[in-house]
Amino acid sequence: MVTGCGFVYGAAALVIGYNCESSLQAANEQLKEGRGDQVAGTLSALLWFYPDNKRARLLRGVSYNARGMFPEAISDLSRIGPDDQEFLDGGLSLGASLVSDGQLNRAVDVFQQHLHRFPGAVECRIRLSDIFVNLLKHGDAISLWEQHLRHFPADPSGLLRLLDIECEVVSPAPRITYLKNIQRRHPGQPDVLIALGRLSFMAGNISDAEGALREAASTIDAQDLRQTYLCELLLANGESEKAEQILSLIEPDSATESERVALYWHLTGRVQEAFRKSGSAAAAFRRAIDADPSRPEYYLSFASASRSMAENAAAAAAASEALRLSRAWERLRQLALSLNRVDPSVEEVDEVAVNLAILHKTFQADHWRHVREMLQTGRP
Structure with a gap:
C-alpha cells in the first residue's frame, strides 16, 4: 500500500x-x-x-x-x-x-x-x-x-x-463566405460584423448589410468612428435624420485614423446636402479632402456643393482634381499588374512614384524614388 x-x-x-x-x-x-x-x-x-x-x-x-x-x-x-x-x-x-x-x-x-x-x-x-x-x-x-x-x-x-x-479591387463574395464562417464560430466581433456589413452592401444585399452593421453598432461606443459605416447605409436608404443623430455623437478628431475621419466628414457633408445646407456641406467635404486627399469622390462632392452656391471656379477646380486623381488611380492599378517585380525598370519605378505623388501619398512616393536612384546608380 x-x-x-x-x-x-x-x-x-x-x-x-x-x-x-x-x-x-x-x-x-x-x-x-x-x-x-x-x-x-x-x-x-x-x-x-x-x-x-x-x-x-x-x-x-x-x-x-x-x-x-x-x-x-x-x-x-x-x-x-x-x-x-x-x-x-x-x-x-x-x-x-x-x-x-x-x-x-x-x-x-x-x-x-x-x-x-x-x-x-x-x-x-x-x-x-x-x-x-x-x-x-x-x-x-x-x-x-x-x-x-x-x-x-x-x-x-x-x-x-x-x-x-x-x-486592391475587392471581390465581396469569397470574403463574405470567409467572414460568415468566422461569425458562426465566434459571433459578436465588431470588426468582423462591420466588414460583413460593408461587403454585403457592396454586393447589394442590403438586408444582410443592415443586420450586420446594426449588430456591430450595438457592440461599440457611440463615439467610435466605426459607427460611420452604419451611417453610410442609412444615407443610402434615405434616412438622413437617423444618420445625423449617429454622426452627432461621434468624435472624429483622431490623427491615427485619417481614412475613417475622412469618411466621417464626407458623410457629414452628404447629410448637410440632404438638408440643402450647401455651405455646411462644402465645409465638411473640404475637411474630408484634408483628411484623405487621395479620394476623387470627395472632390466631386465638394464640386457639387460649390456649384449649388454658384462658386463655379471652385467647382471646376475640384472636378479637375477628381479627374486627375481618377487617372492616377487607374494607371497605378495597371502598373501594379504589369510591373516587373523581380527586375523593374527605372521607368516603371519612376511612374509608380509619380502617380503616388499625384495621389498625395508622399511617403510611399519618396521610397519609390529612392529605389529609382538605387537602380540608376547601382548603390543601395
Missing part, C-alpha cells in the same frame, strides 16, 4: 531525476520529422511536473496547431508572454492559431504585441496585414507597411505589398 506521504516522496524523486532536456529534444525532433501527433505524449510528463516550462508549451502548442487542434494550441501558447524568450516563435504561433480558430480581434492584439517586441518580424507583419485587408481595414494595413519602411527604408517587398493593398 502506498501512503500519501510515500506518493509525495516518490513524485519528488521523479521530479529531481526527470530529464527535461531529453524530452524537449525528442519533441523537437518529432516536429521536424512530421510526427507532431507524438509530441503531446512526449511532453506530458514534463508538463505534469513543470507546467510553466515555456519551451514545452511552445512545442506542444505548435504540434496542436499543425493538427488543427486550435483551442488546445491557444491554451498552451497563451502561457508564453511577450517577455519570454520563446515569444519570438510562440507569439507568431499563437496569432496563427487564433486566426485559424476565427478569433481575429485577439489575433490582432497578439500580432501587435509581437511587432512591438520584434519590429523586424516580417512574417508577423504579413499575417497582421492580411487580417486588416480581409476586414477592409486597408488604412491600417497601409500604416503597418509604412511603419515597416521606417525600419527598413525602400525595402522592395514592403513597397510591393503597399502597392497591392492600395490597388
Whole structure:
C-alpha cells in the first residue's frame, strides 16, 4: 500500500531525476520529422511536473496547431508572454492559431504585441496585414507597411505589398463566405460584423448589410468612428435624420485614423446636402479632402456643393482634381499588374512614384524614388 506521504516522496524523486532536456529534444525532433501527433505524449510528463516550462508549451502548442487542434494550441501558447524568450516563435504561433480558430480581434492584439517586441518580424507583419485587408481595414494595413519602411527604408517587398493593398479591387463574395464562417464560430466581433456589413452592401444585399452593421453598432461606443459605416447605409436608404443623430455623437478628431475621419466628414457633408445646407456641406467635404486627399469622390462632392452656391471656379477646380486623381488611380492599378517585380525598370519605378505623388501619398512616393536612384546608380 502506498501512503500519501510515500506518493509525495516518490513524485519528488521523479521530479529531481526527470530529464527535461531529453524530452524537449525528442519533441523537437518529432516536429521536424512530421510526427507532431507524438509530441503531446512526449511532453506530458514534463508538463505534469513543470507546467510553466515555456519551451514545452511552445512545442506542444505548435504540434496542436499543425493538427488543427486550435483551442488546445491557444491554451498552451497563451502561457508564453511577450517577455519570454520563446515569444519570438510562440507569439507568431499563437496569432496563427487564433486566426485559424476565427478569433481575429485577439489575433490582432497578439500580432501587435509581437511587432512591438520584434519590429523586424516580417512574417508577423504579413499575417497582421492580411487580417486588416480581409476586414477592409486597408488604412491600417497601409500604416503597418509604412511603419515597416521606417525600419527598413525602400525595402522592395514592403513597397510591393503597399502597392497591392492600395490597388486592391475587392471581390465581396469569397470574403463574405470567409467572414460568415468566422461569425458562426465566434459571433459578436465588431470588426468582423462591420466588414460583413460593408461587403454585403457592396454586393447589394442590403438586408444582410443592415443586420450586420446594426449588430456591430450595438457592440461599440457611440463615439467610435466605426459607427460611420452604419451611417453610410442609412444615407443610402434615405434616412438622413437617423444618420445625423449617429454622426452627432461621434468624435472624429483622431490623427491615427485619417481614412475613417475622412469618411466621417464626407458623410457629414452628404447629410448637410440632404438638408440643402450647401455651405455646411462644402465645409465638411473640404475637411474630408484634408483628411484623405487621395479620394476623387470627395472632390466631386465638394464640386457639387460649390456649384449649388454658384462658386463655379471652385467647382471646376475640384472636378479637375477628381479627374486627375481618377487617372492616377487607374494607371497605378495597371502598373501594379504589369510591373516587373523581380527586375523593374527605372521607368516603371519612376511612374509608380509619380502617380503616388499625384495621389498625395508622399511617403510611399519618396521610397519609390529612392529605389529609382538605387537602380540608376547601382548603390543601395
